[in-house]
Amino acid sequence: MNFAKIIFWIAAIWGFLVITPLYFMFDLIGKNDPPPITHPAFFYGFVGVALVWQIAFIFIARDPIRFRPIMIPAILEKLVYSIPVIILVLQKRMHPADLIFAAIDLSLGILFVIAYLRTPGAVSG
Secondary structure: OHHHHHHHHHHHHHHHHHHHHHHHOHHHHHHHOOOOOOOHHHHHHHHHHHHHHHHHHHHHHHOOOOOHHHHHHHHHHHHHHHHHHHHHHHOOOOOHHHHHHHHHHHHHHHHHHHHHHHOOOOOOO
């Protein structure tokens, strides 16, 4: 259980540190990695949903046994970003440097699987 607590706290802190600045980088992303973003609602929607997941990670970290079922969508949350990025880089539609964040998310997803398997299910009574 301590493993799950540590992993989900690390994931939440990391997520807040790398996702929050995206709110202030909209124009910079378009300038550094053209073309400019043309659908701001998609961008800010992605950032917002990703940020909300960090709160879910805090819930899990605080009580892994109680919130063990939420670890399954947390695992999927990591896979739905990392796997497409890997595919897009292989198709040469994204920069190889983008693999850094995909690799971190994939690693966290694997650690989430381990945490899920090591966390006992809640005892109903």
